[in-house]
Amino acid sequence: MSDAGQKRVAILISGRGSNMVSLIEAAAVPGFPARIALVLSNRPEAGGLALAQAAGIPTLTLDHRAYPDRAAFDAALQAALGQAGIDLVVLAGFMRILTPGFVEAWAGRMINIHPSLLPLFRGTHTHEQALAAGVRLHGCTVHFVVPELDAGPIVAQAAVPVLPGDDARTLAARVIVQEHRLYPAAFALVAGGHARLENGRVVFSSDVVPPDGALLSLT
């Protein structure tokens, strides 16, 4: 925890970092329950690193190619997070599978955004998967991270229509707009302790989420 009682957060990225920017902007609002203490990338060329630096956030690169295996990389990651006094890990386009041991160590304290309405379309190329399946609704999901890929308990989802003539690019463009709305909102719920992982399910404080579930938008 920081001096102001805020959770100290690390955002993990691998690429352009547009979700990261939306999280940094949310956390900059006075009264936000968390402070972005570190942005960490496994890729030195990640565009998001410069954006984080421009926002005054400390950055660190741990190039996964410098480590002999996943366990060694995850040990370095764990050490870096410990050194920075991190309370909550937020994955934002972090394209690296984490070992079960690392994930268990952060159980209930690590969230991810995935560009589909889980449990549909796990893994990569989610927009192509959605088009191939012919679904009429697609979207994004924020979930707690568990060892099984893209299978963690769901915090929040946003839906978009799949329109005639869509290709993966146009669909991705519609989804990312919702990602940038959804992730800061879900991040605030988790950082503030209003959405918690208990016995493998997400439990919400009754005062923050309306009884119908909410955080579902259809644009």
Ligand code: GRF
């Ligand atoms: C997003 O679509 C996110 O859902 C997925 O990877 C993409 C990352 O984009 N996990 P960005 O780096 O946040 O711009």
